[in-house]
Amino acid sequence: xxxxxxxxxxxxxxxxxxxxxxxxxxxxxxxxxxxxxxxxxxxxxxxxxxxxxxxxxxxxxxxxxxxxxxxxxxxxxxxxxxxxxxxxxxxxxxxxxxxxxxxxxxxxxxxxxxxxxxxxxxxxxxxxxxxxxxxxxxxxxxxxxxxxxxxxxxxxxxxxxxxxxxxxxxxxxxxxxxxxxxxxxxxxxxxxxxxxxxxxxxxxxxxxxxxxxxxxxxxxxxxxxxxxxxxxxxxxxxxxxxxxxxxxxxxxxxxxxxxxxxxxxxxxxxxxxxxxxxxxxxxxxxxxxxxxxxxxx
Amino acid sequence: xxxxxxxxxxxxxxxxxxxxxxxxxxxxxxxxxxxxxxxxxxxxxxxxxxxxxxxxxxxxxxxxxxxxxxxxxxxxxxxxxxxxxxxxxxxxxxxxxxxxxxxxxxxxxxxxxxxxxxxxxxxxxxxxxxxxxxxxxxxxxxxxxxxxxxxxxxxxxxxxxxxxxxxxxxxxxxxxxxxxxxxxxxxxxxxxxxxxxxxxxxxxxxxxxxxxxxxxxxxxxxxxxxxxxxxxxxxxxxxxxxxxxxxxxxxxxxxxxxxxxxxxxxxxxxxxxxxxxxxxxxxxxxxxxxxxxxxxxxxxxxxxxxxxxxxxxxxxxxxxxxxxxxxxxxxxxxxxxxxxxxxxxxxxxxxxxxxxxxxxxxxxxxxxxxxxxxxxxxxxxxxxxxx
Numbered sequence: 001x002x003x004x005x006x007x008x009x010x011x012x013x014x015x016x017x018x019x020x021x022x023x024x025x026x027x028x029x030x031x032x033x034x035x036x037x038x039x040x041x042x043x044x045x046x047x048x049x050x051x052x053x054x055x056x057x058x059x060x061x062x063x064x065x066x067x068x069x070x071x072x073x074x075x076x077x078x079x080x081x082x083x084x085x086x087x088x089x090x091x092x093x094x095x096x097x098x099x100x101x102x103x104x105x106x107x108x109x110x111x112x113x114x115x116x117x118x119x120x121x122x123x124x125x126x127x128x129x130x131x132x133x134x135x136x137x138x139x140x141x142x143x144x145x146x147x148x149x150x151x152x153x154x155x156x157x158x159x160x161x162x163x164x165x166x167x168x169x170x171x172x173x174x175x176x177x178x179x180x181x182x183x184x185x186x187x188x189x190x191x192x193x194x195x196x197x198x199x200x201x202x203x204x205x206x207x208x209x210x211x212x213x214x215x216x217x218x219x220x221x222x223x224x225x226x227x228x229x230x231x232x233x234x235x236x237x238x239x240x241x242x243x244x245x246x247x248x249x250x251x252x253x254x255x256x257x258x259x260x261x262x263x264x265x266x267x268x269x270x271x272x273x274x275x276x277x278x279x280x281x282x283x284x285x286x287x288x289x290x291x292x293x294x295x296x297x
Numbered sequence: 298x299x300x301x302x303x304x305x306x307x308x309x310x311x312x313x314x315x316x317x318x319x320x321x322x323x324x325x326x327x328x329x330x331x332x333x334x335x336x337x338x339x340x341x342x343x344x345x346x347x348x349x350x351x352x353x354x355x356x357x358x359x360x361x362x363x364x365x366x367x368x369x370x371x372x373x374x375x376x377x378x379x380x381x382x383x384x385x386x387x388x389x390x391x392x393x394x395x396x397x398x399x400x401x402x403x404x405x406x407x408x409x410x411x412x413x414x415x416x417x418x419x420x421x422x423x424x425x426x427x428x429x430x431x432x433x434x435x436x437x438x439x440x441x442x443x444x445x446x447x448x449x450x451x452x453x454x455x456x457x458x459x460x461x462x463x464x465x466x467x468x469x470x471x472x473x474x475x476x477x478x479x480x481x482x483x484x485x486x487x488x489x490x491x492x493x494x495x496x497x498x499x500x501x502x503x504x505x506x507x508x509x510x511x512x513x514x515x516x517x518x519x520x521x522x523x524x525x526x527x528x529x530x531x532x533x534x535x536x537x538x539x540x541x542x543x544x545x546x547x548x549x550x551x552x553x554x555x556x557x558x559x560x561x562x563x564x565x566x567x568x569x570x571x572x573x574x575x576x577x578x579x580x581x582x583x584x585x586x587x588x589x590x591x592x593x594x595x596x597x598x599x600x601x602x603x604x605x606x607x608x609x610x611x612x613x614x615x616x617x618x619x620x621x622x623x624x625x626x627x628x629x630x631x632x633x634x635x636x637x638x639x640x641x642x643x644x645x646x647x648x649x650x651x652x653x654x655x656x657x658x659x660x661x662x663x664x665x666x667x668x669x670x671x672x673x674x675x676x677x678x679x680x681x682x683x684x
Contacts, residue, residue, distance in 0.1 A: 006516050009542060013508035020505055117342030118606075119530045119562060129564035130540035139542045214505035215530040215562060219340070223503040255509040263498040263510045264472060 002137070009138040010255045016140065018251020019147040020214060023206030024228025025235065025243035026154060027199040032237050033175050034195030037085070037096045041104040042203055043225025044111075049073050049204025050216030051111060054120040062122065066208045070201050077200025081193045104222065111218035121215040122208060143212045150209045154202055155240050171195060234274050236287020245286060250274070328371035329364075329632060331622060332391030334402040334412075335426070335615070339379035340473075340502075343529055343556070344404040347612030348426055349374050350604055351596075352401070355619055358599070365623050366630065372619075377403055384408035385415065392421045398626075398634055401618035402426050404611075407474045413440050422638055424621055426614040428552070429478055433661040439638060441661040443617035445575065445651055445668050447482045450552045453573035453669050454483075454524060455490040460684050461547070463521040467496035467514040469507075469535065471527035476502065479526030479551050495520055504531055508538045515544045524549045529556075533563040540566045547571060552669070555610035560674045571682055573669040575610045575651045578679040588648045596650060613650030620649050621656075 024046055031039045049069050056065035084099055124131070125146050132139035162168040173181040174191045182188055207216065214220065227250065235246025250270050257269035277285060333352055336345035356372050364370055373395055375387040384403045391397045399422035403409050406429030416423040417437045425432050425442040432442045458466065468483050470476035476499065487494050496517045498510050514520060523546060525535045532550055539548060550572040554560075557578065560567045576583060580593040596616060600608045625641035626632065644663070647654040652668025673682040 006512065009512045009515075010509055013506065013512055013542075016506045016508060112338055117338060117346050118558065119343075119533075121562060129537045129566035132541040132543070141537075141541050210505070215533065217530065220503075224505075255512075258498075258509040258513055259516075263500045263513070266509075267501065 005137040006259075008136055010259050011252060012135065012138050012140040012144075014252030014255030015148070015248060016144045016213065016251065017254055018231075018248035019144060019151060020206075020210045020224070020247075021227045021231040021250055022151055022244040022247025023147060023210060024203065024224050025231035025247045026151070026158070026240050027203040027206070028225075028228055028232040029237060029240050029243045030158070030199040030202065031195050032232070034171050035085075035096075035192050036093050036175075037100065038229070039196075039199065040097065040100045040225055040229070041080070041107060041221075042199065042228060043221030043223070044104045044107040045073055045077060045200045045203030045221075046207035046210075046224050046228075047111065047216060047218065047221035048076065048107065049207025050122070050211040050220070051115055051120065051207075051218070052204070053208045053211065054122055054216065055115070057122060062125070065122075066205070069208055070204045073204035073207075074197045074201035077203075078193050078197040080200075081196035085192065085196070086189055104225070108218055108221065115218060117218065119215045119217045120211075122211040124212045125209070141213065143209070147206075147209045147213070150205060151244055154205065155244060158202075158240050167194065230271065230274055233284055234277055236281075236284025239286055242284060242286035246284070249285075326369075328369040329366075329626065330395060330397040331370065331372050331619070332387075332395060332397035332400040333372050333374045333615070334377050334384050334387050334391070334400060334404075334408070335374060336379035336404045336408070337374070337376040339377075341379040341405045341528075343609075344426070344611045344614075345376070345379070345402075347556075347609050348402065348404055348615035349376075351600065351612035351615045352619055354599060354603055355616060359623070365626055366632075368632070370623070372401075373397065377408060379405060379408070381408045381411040385411050388412040388415055388421070388423075392416075392419050398422065398632060398637065399424060399622045401615060401622065405474065406432065406478065409442070413437055416440060420634065422622070422634055422641070424618040424641075426611075426618055429474075436659060436661055441621065441641060441656070443621065443649065443651055443654075443662070444614045445552065445573075445664050446662065447478055447551075448486065449664075449666050449669055450573045451479075451482045451486050452490075452666060453671055454549050454571075455486065455492055457549070457571060457671050457682070458492060458522060459490070461522075463547070464491060465493050465495050465519045466522045466524055467498075467517065467520045468494050468524050468526070469496075469498045469500060469510060469514065470525070471502040471504075471531050472499050473502045473528075475551075475553060476527050483524060483526070500527075500531070502527065502531060504534065506538065507531070507534050508542055511535070511538050511542055511544055515542060520546060522547045522549060526551045526553075528553050529559050530562065533559055533567070536563040536570060537566040552610070557607040557609075557679060560677060560679065564677075567674045567677075570674045572672055574672050574679075575613060575668060576670055577608060577610050577613050577650050579670065579672060579681050582681055588646075588653055589650070592648055593650060610650070617649035617651050617654070621647070621654065 027042045053065045053069035056068045124143050126142045170186045171191050174188050231247035231250050232243045235242030254266040254270050257266045335348045337349050356370050360369050377383040401424045406427040409425040409427045409432050417439050423440045428444040430446050470480040496514050500510050548570050552574050554572040555574040577593050583590045597608045625637045628640035629636040642656050644656045652664045654663040656663040671682040672679050
């Protein structure tokens with residue numbers, strides 16, 4: 001294997017990992033933007049998406065199963081907001097973040113009881129476990145292309161929604177100035193519910209497309225949430241494009257770290273770089289420096 | 298007056314007899330209490346869940362057949378979630394409050410090592426379902442285990458490599474107790490076996506993709522085979538990623554691959570994977586006169602019809618642990634713990650799911666190298682590997 005091909009292979013491997021982190025990071029971003037809450041149960045939405053889709057795929061064709069999982073998890077997201085966050089909206093942001101950690105544990109336990117401890121996965125969307133797309137001698141699983149495609153489409157649709165639709169603009173208004181938004185007649189509570197539902201849907205969609213690569217288990221959410229969180233922070237909170245860049249960057253750093261250091265160090269290098277970036281740019285690589293603007297898209 | 302005394306004596310005698318009878322039948326009705334500590338949930342749930350199901354199924358069957366020595370068997374299962382701290386408190390609770398005759402489990406080596414000393418001091422019989430060698434070496438008087446040893450798995454892997462003319466290998470393992478134990482064992486035994494480890498990588502047990510590590514392995518010239526020592530899901534991810542990046546050398550897995558579900562999860566990528574395992578997974582291929590055949594076939598059929606899932610070698614370790622305790626009780630003919638222990642130490646030719654147990658005071662596992670068989674995946678099914 002020539003060294004150029006080797007470097008390309010590491011790069012593709014990094015993109016594979018990074019696309020998974022990016023998928024989780026987008027969801028983190030959306031809830032943060034609309035509500036200021038860091039939702040640590042985001043990984044659980046990803047897990048639930050995968051699990052529900054696997055269950056539905058026994059009865060329905062794959063596209064229907066994925067769509068069904070996205071709708072169900074979106075409803076769960078809305079429900080959680082209605083039950084736990086709406087009554088507590090006068091509490092501090094920190095309280096809400098702690099609630100999300102509690103929720104993530106509850107959802108995990110519930111998943112263990114509804115399903116079981118076994119590892120599941122959806123079939124590969126195209127090809128199978130051993131098929132790969134060759135790019136100049138290096139290989140990448142076609143499923144990664146599905147993940148990248150899903151990310152691109154989600155980010156574009158999200159952008160259109162937030163920029164050009166009334167609902168989307170209202171959501172941005174809530175995040176940049178809640179009082180003014182309220183005076184303008186926007187129902188802030190409903191906007192928050194919508195944000196939870198949307199992020200849950202995005203998480204679930206991510207859970208479905210990454211399921212053939214990573215496989216899904218009741219406790220798969222938490223490690224994904226940690227990496228997704230790191231990706232969102234590295235990119236800069238408040239911007240879905242930045243989240244994608246952050247995710248890919250972390251994945252690529254990890255992959256190249258493996259090429260030089262023992263694999264056991266790959267988390268160390270990823271988080272070392274994250275810390276370094278935060279020292280120099282506390283608002284992330286692409287975030288805007290002003291405190292208020294962090295929550296603006 | 299005299300009459301009164303006679304009456305009193307008669308009443309006393311009668312009540313005495315009644316009391317004695319009551320006590321005797323009470324004793325007969327008293328179930329044999331056995332404690333079980335399994336990691337039914339948590340990261341080692343792939344071990345604990347089938348173990349719990351197996352034990353519940355086996356106990357129901359034994360009780361339906363009249364129990365042991367006329368006693369019903371009662372198993373108290375505790376879910377440790379894979380946590381050694383919980384295992385310790387459950388072990389104390391089971392021996393001090395529940396006053397069980399013996400404890401089976403825990404599922405993992407880490408938990409077992411935490412309670413080994415405790416059981417030894419309390420003279421509590423412990424039959425572990427975990428594989429690590431140090432559980433029974435040095436021998437603790439009251440501690441036994443049922444799975445085959447890691448070193449026996451490595452011996453099989455290296456032997457198969459020699460048969461295939463492989464001498465230069467790469468080792469990848471997960472950063473948990475199981476991976477670390479296997480890695481240590483492989484490193485230690487490679488040199489005497491004439492095997493050279495060219496690449497040796499440890500990865501995160503929750504890794505979602507391992508193409509980067511396998512790319513590194515691929516960049517090392519001369520690697521003739523890859524040995525992976527981890528549990529699901531990483532063991533399936535390794536198989537898939539190797540094929541995806543075109544690393545086309547034989548893949549050897551540990552005995553932790555012993556569940557048909559994992560082969561299914563890796564799909565066509567698992568084809569040709571080699572791993573040592575007990576005979577439970579290939580019971581259909583055994584000759585009819587094999588000492589384990591009847592037991593394995595019955596276990597597989599009962600388990601799969603009851604729980605609608607594939608039987609795994611891990612559940613088998615709990616089957617063996619319960620079997621060993623109950624056989625010990627039958628041999629001893631009493632519920633005295635020390636006598637049962639002595640009987641277990643001298644069990645000979647007991648066919649279990651992992652192999653034929655021949656316990657001795659020096660060997661508290663009692664399984665020989667032939668308890669393993671080299672298996673491979675063919676058309677999505679496990680089958681015995683033929684040279």
